[in-house]
Each structure stands twice: as C-alpha cells, then as structure tokens.
Amino acid sequence: MTEVSRRRLLGYSGATLAAGAAAGAGLVSVAQAHEGPSSGNGPVPFFGAHQAGIATPVQDRLHFASFDVVTDDRDRLVRMLKEWTAAGAALTAGHPYGSAAGGLPESPPDDTGEALGLPPARLTLTVGFGPALFGSGGKDRFGVKARRPAPLIDLPHFPGDNLAADRSGGDVCVQACADDPQVAVHAIRNLARIGFGVVAVRWSQLGFGKTSSTTPDQQTPRNMFGFKDGTRNIPGDDHAALDRYVWASAKDGAAWMDGGSYLVARRIRMHIETWDRTSLKEQQDVFGRMKGEGNPYGAPREHDPVPLAKLPADSHVRLAHPDSNGGVRILRRGYSFTDGSDGLGRLDAGLFFIAYQRDPRTQFVTLQNKLAATDHMNEYVQHVGSGIFACPPGVRKGGFWGETLFS
Amino acid sequence: MTEVSRRRLLGYSGATLAAGAAAGAGLVSVAQAHEGPSSGNGPVPFFGAHQAGIATPVQDRLHFASFDVVTDDRDRLVRMLKEWTAAGAALTAGHPYGSAAGGLPESPPDDTGEALGLPPARLTLTVGFGPALFGSGGKDRFGVKARRPAPLIDLPHFPGDNLAADRSGGDVCVQACADDPQVAVHAIRNLARIGFGVVAVRWSQLGFGKTSSTTPDQQTPRNMFGFKDGTRNIPGDDHAALDRYVWASAKDGAAWMDGGSYLVARRIRMHIETWDRTSLKEQQDVFGRMKGEGNPYGAPREHDPVPLAKLPADSHVRLAHPDSNGGVRILRRGYSFTDGSDGLGRLDAGLFFIAYQRDPRTQFVTLQNKLAATDHMNEYVQHVGSGIFACPPGVRKGGFWGETLFS
Numbered sequence: 001m002t003e004v005s006r007r008r009l010l011g012y013s014g015a016t017l018a019a020g021a022a023a024g025a026g027l028v029s030v031a032q033a034h035e036g037p038s039s040g041n042g043p044v045p046f047f048g049a050h051q052a053g054i055a056t057p058v059q060d061r062l063h064f065a066s067f068d069v070v071t072d073d074r075d076r077l078v079r080m081l082k083e084w085t086a087a088g089a090a091l092t093a094g095h096p097y098g099s100a101a102g103g104l105p106e107s108p109p110d111d112t113g114e115a116l117g118l119p120p121a122r123l124t125l126t127v128g129f130g131p132a133l134f135g136s137g138g139k140d141r142f143g144v145k146a147r148r149p150a151p152l153i154d155l156p157h158f159p160g161d162n163l164a165a166d167r168s169g170g171d172v173c174v175q176a177c178a179d180d181p182q183v184a185v186h187a188i189r190n191l192a193r194i195g196f197g198v199v200a201v202r203w204s205q206l207g208f209g210k211t212s213s214t215t216p217d218q219q220t221p222r223n224m225f226g227f228k229d230g231t232r233n234i235p236g237d238d239h240a241a242l243d244r245y246v247w248a249s250a251k252d253g254a255a256w257m258d259g260g261s262y263l264v265a266r267r268i269r270m271h272i273e274t275w276d277r278t279s280l281k282e283q284q285d286v287f288g289r290m291k292g293e294g295n296p297y298g299a300p301r302e303h304d305p306v307p308l309a310k311l312p313a314d315s316h317v318r319l320a321h322p323d324s325n326g327g328v329r330i331l332r333r334g335y336s337f338t339d340g341s342d343g344l345g346r347l348d349a350g351l352f353f354i355a356y357q358r359d360p361r362t363q364f365v366t367l368q369n370k371l372a373a374t375d376h377m378n379e380y381v382q383h384v385g386s387g388i389f390a391c392p393p394g395v396r397k398g399g400f401w402g403e404t405l406f407s
Numbered sequence: 408m409t410e411v412s413r414r415r416l417l418g419y420s421g422a423t424l425a426a427g428a429a430a431g432a433g434l435v436s437v438a439q440a441h442e443g444p445s446s447g448n449g450p451v452p453f454f455g456a457h458q459a460g461i462a463t464p465v466q467d468r469l470h471f472a473s474f475d476v477v478t479d480d481r482d483r484l485v486r487m488l489k490e491w492t493a494a495g496a497a498l499t500a501g502h503p504y505g506s507a508a509g510g511l512p513e514s515p516p517d518d519t520g521e522a523l524g525l526p527p528a529r530l531t532l533t534v535g536f537g538p539a540l541f542g543s544g545g546k547d548r549f550g551v552k553a554r555r556p557a558p559l560i561d562l563p564h565f566p567g568d569n570l571a572a573d574r575s576g577g578d579v580c581v582q583a584c585a586d587d588p589q590v591a592v593h594a595i596r597n598l599a600r601i602g603f604g605v606v607a608v609r610w611s612q613l614g615f616g617k618t619s620s621t622t623p624d625q626q627t628p629r630n631m632f633g634f635k636d637g638t639r640n641i642p643g644d645d646h647a648a649l650d651r652y653v654w655a656s657a658k659d660g661a662a663w664m665d666g667g668s669y670l671v672a673r674r675i676r677m678h679i680e681t682w683d684r685t686s687l688k689e690q691q692d693v694f695g696r697m698k699g700e701g702n703p704y705g706a707p708r709e710h711d712p713v714p715l716a717k718l719p720a721d722s723h724v725r726l727a728h729p730d731s732n733g734g735v736r737i738l739r740r741g742y743s744f745t746d747g748s749d750g751l752g753r754l755d756a757g758l759f760f761i762a763y764q765r766d767p768r769t770q771f772v773t774l775q776n777k778l779a780a781t782d783h784m785n786e787y788v789q790h791v792g793s794g795i796f797a798c799p800p801g802v803r804k805g806g807f808w809g810e811t812l813f814s
Contacts, residue, residue, distance in 0.1 A: 105688035113633020181615040185745050193683050200752040208588040226520020276600050281512035338592050345607040
C-alpha cells in the first residue's frame, strides 16, 4: 500500500490524470477492505466487500452531509453515483478528482484544489440511502419503492425528541472521515459539486473529535461531558461480531443490502453549561462510571466487565449495556461537535452520534426507546437532528455505489 | 521542556493539584516565550515578554471566542483575568484547570475533563481587549477610557462589508490555537465557565485548517479557494520584522501596550459554489498566482520575489504586496472554516482572517481600503464579521493578563 500524495502525482503542472487511472490506483486486496491502518497518513482501501468507514479504525475528524435528490431522473442519479464512485476512489487514494487543472485554463478545474499536497489522511467515504429515496407521498421517483428494505424504517418519535427538519432526513448521505479535517471537507465539497443539479446539500455536520474507538488497544476518547463512553464498542476486526451485529444479510430481506449496514445518525445537543454546574458525584452517577479512569462503578479498570448491579438503575452505562438489552450491540462512530454559540450565549455543542447495525428495529430503536424513557442523562441532552440510511455493500472494481440497488 | 500529559499528572484519582503549582510548571525561559516548537504535542511557553499565539508557529486548529463583559464591577473583571491567567498557564502546560475532580464529589469538577489524557498539543491562549471595554455610549464602566490606545480604532466601514452584529465586536477576545481541536475547544469552554457572571460569549468561531504559516520552511497551506496565500508572511523568528510590524511600542502612545499587538479578525465568507464554476485562468488571475505550484505570474517558484508588473493590476497578490503599499506588512494567522450549509444549501465556508500588527491604522486599514475598492477577489468573497482587539504584552511570572492596563 503506497502513500502517493496528491502533490507528487499531479501538481497542476499540465499533466492529465484520468479518473479511471486514479480509481485503479486505489485498488488493494479485498481482504483488507474493511480494515485499513489505524494511524498514519496513508490510504484506506476503497473497494471491497463492505464500504470503508464502518469497521475502519475510527479517524479523528468527520464531515457528514445529507443530500436531497433534486431530480426525478433515475438515469441522472445513477450517472452521478458512478461519477461519485470514480471520485471517491481517487480522493481516498490521495489523488485529486478528475484531470485536476491540466490542459484547459478556460474550464473550471475538476478538483477544487484545497487538498493538493495533503496525504490521503485515511479518508473514507461511506454512502447511504434514506427512506425518502424509496418513495414518499405516494411517488416512486426512482422505481425502487419495492426494494425498500424492511429494516430501513422511518424512525419513531422517541420521548424528548426535539428534531429540527433542517437537521434531519435526506435522500442520500455521505460520511467522510479522515485524520485531517481539510481532507474530509474537501471530499464532501467535491462530491456536492459533482452532484450539482442532481443532489443538493440538505444539512451537514462537522465533527472535531471522535468519541468512539473500534480499536480496543487505543485510548478511549472522551466526549464533551469529559467522560469515556463507548468503551465496549464492537472492534473493527471482530468479524464474528460484525457479521452478527453490523453487516446486513440477504436473509434479512433485501438481497441488495447483503454486506451493507444501516446507519443511524443523531445530532445530540449537550447542555454543557448545566452539566458543568453539576457535582462530580452526579456526573458519575449519570454514567455509572468514574470520570478519571473511566472504570465502571464496582470495577477497578476501564475495560473490566461491568458489574451491572452496582450501577445506578438509571445510569447510562447500565441501561445501554448489552446485558440489559438481550445482548444487543451496535457499532458506534460518533464525533463531538461545536457549532459556535446559540442566541443565548450557550455553546452549541454535543455529540453527533453515528451507529451502524444490521437492523435498526431490533438494535438502535430498542436501545433508544429504553434510554429515552429512563436514562438519567436525559436531563442534560436533547436529540435535535436525526437520519437513517441504508448503506449498500462495498464497491467492486468496475462497479459503483448503489449498483446492487439500481442494477 | 517536558511533555507532561494531563493523564500522568492527575487522572482524577483523588489527587489535588493547586492551580499555582500548575502555573509554575508552565514556566520556561522568557527567551523562548514567543516561539516554541512548530510541531509535536508539547507545550508552548505561557509566560514571556509577548503573549504566545502571535509569533508562535501556527498550530493546525483554532477556537476563537469574543466575550461581552456583563458586569460593571472592575474588581470582578480583574479577579476573573487573574483566574484566567492561572487557568491559561495550567491548560497550555497540558494540565487540567484547578484541582480537577479531587476531593469533593459533591462539587462540580473544576475542569470539565474532555482534554484529560490529551497532550498539550501546542495550545496557546491569546487575550485581547475590544474598543467597547474602554467605554461606549459615554460610560466608562471600568475606568480605562483614558487609556484607550490610539491604534485601537473603531474599524471604518469598508466597501462591500456586510457585517452581522452577532459575528462582530466584543469586549474581550481569546484566541485558542492548538494542533488538536479538542484541546482548543476545551480551553475556551473552561475560560467561559470560569468567567460565568463576568463575561458571556458573544460569538465564537472554529477554524479547521490553518491558511497561513509563520515558518517559511514549512509547506504553505491552501485556503478554501484551493490556493496558497500568505506565502510571504512575517516569519515568527524574524525579530527585526516583528519589532517593526507586529509588536506595539510605548512610543506609539500607550505604555501599557508595550510588547503587545493589535489583532484584527474578519469572518470572510467565500462564495464557494460560484468560485467552483470559474475557469482556472480566472481563478489564477484573481490571485496573480498559479494554482498548482503556487508561484506568482512571471516567476517559477512559490517563494520567488513577485514581479509585480507581470500580475494583473487587480490581482490579490499584487494589491496586497508590501511593495504596492509602501512596505506595509502584517502577520497573518487565519483559518479556514466550514459551519455547515446556509438556508440555500450553499456551504457556509470561508476564511476566518486574523492579523496581528503594530498599528491597524497604517496596516490593516490601509491594506483593506485598497483591497475592498479594487481586489478582483471581491466578486467571490464577503466580509460578514469583524473584530479589533488590543492584545496586551505577555504575562510575567506572578502577573496576569491585562496587568499593565488594570494596575
């Protein structure tokens, strides 16, 4: 796996690079396709049985975008997905999109250029399709209504939800993760640009710090409450757990989703100022975990088994634990966000929660119904945005994002 | 210079760390105080003749906050500045603020905790005072009206300005720069918390990628237009240039600002979608610079002297060049920002411009009057936020931010 930088390859000096060649350079063995390095600036393989960015070791930064499809023309949508695929292969390999500046000074450059000279930074791009793409209001714009997978439900209203329409929903999503935010922002911007006339950004979210790890040997990051959460996440190399809890199967109903996964995103505003006036004991009771070491009540170390009975009955860790939920697990890839201040001078900050799972009906919905009803943490958080997306399986060489759905 | 991590020092295990001790640990030789390392996770010295974060090699990420002072009580403001100083010394050294979780489970932790375990990440905190602090509407709340420095003007209205009140002004600013955004966000949050009842956040801005370098040997970063700009910035180790263009002098009128600097911040929205439909030639004409290599028209390499006559008369580089402005130079430390999308689905993105200088009247105002009138780039940008602040000199051991003003 070579670390070809955008700079070495191109440099806007008149050379022309076909998107196909760039895509080819992104090829690596399928066996590695949902893993990739957990650090360094190198590329994460683009092609494979599963999309990258799910089991991939969690990168430091996020730019997530949800798009509305603004055309009713299925062919145009499919053409765009093919263009996105060529771009995705190039960008994740650290190349610019298309021919860069090359030969035509009278044309706009294919690539916007702000990532020229930057390494791939482990960029991954993960695409998903929202419920509305499968028909809404009786219309079946793209002829895929009959193919809507049963697990791709419209999420129910949970107690305490205060969802903003302009922070929720969408026909197509792209999760861009990278260790350099400029690389993630560049990718979303160029995909949006390629999609002009076909899709338009409905909402987007920048995440500045990961709050989950899928590599248990690495230090668990802290969220905006100052706590380690998601300590017992599904490891990205635990293939048995991934098959059981994360990867959709043809047996679940929709053959085109075999090897895909269902993404639930929630913008969770954290009431930072209230939390910061709360005692350490109250904070620890909310989690059922010590703030410093991150160990659960009744156990000395962070990664020890959780003695559930020793945790407060309404504590977050106890309520969300698999043993409290018939063994249900989800793969979390959330990020902290800070979007400045609101009109009252309070920090508009919190957690952009992202979870991948095989079936949201039995996983996220089960967990969130319980948490929304009883979690002590609800005094300090509010869900203000929401999305659910069916992320198709990985892209084969010569294929495209969504090929199994649209072919 | 040791890299003491927050984790090793503390760990919320019951140990108590006095803020004074933390501050002491931040001490290093004054000679280094406005330089510090240009990479690595270590600390940048807090104390010194000048505030850190001006000549310091530019860090990767920014969180900038502007505060209103919400009390008329001068003593409370001074007490807060002293508390801020103790906190700043601790945080920049990689320590938590105050006693961390320590002995009192019934009290809120002093430090909010989300940076526990993270290295110092070259955090710098730079404090400035806005014009309103020196009296507005005839009121002199803090008895410093007579000490307002002549260079701390109210900025004039420039052609094309479209400033939002809730993105402009403020009594006190803090610029937090670090290589890890979580460290920068943590610092602003904890200062805001310490200041509760004395100051309230008026506006804040996250910057995800630096657009300027003060270390000429490092690669010049690219802005959201995909160009290298600020190529010929003032190097942070060019003491003659710093003395001439950046550090205020007692001779300029206000003795308390001797060794300080004047900060001008501008939130510059970049019309990304328009730019992206513009030809490469037009883009390059706007800058007077090639997009790929970054070299100016008529010169082969980025750092070559600019042959001004070969650049379009309305190009940004030509207009902003010292030789076009009687030798005027400013020290730039700007960052790219992306705050999601606006109501029309366009990227709310651009440049958060930050410049330090000895006298804005002859430096920023001179340059911006010219640029606002004639810069070809004005077709693609709009200034939507603005602030000007007098940043006092560095903090001596035992002193506090603003001591020369308030003593």
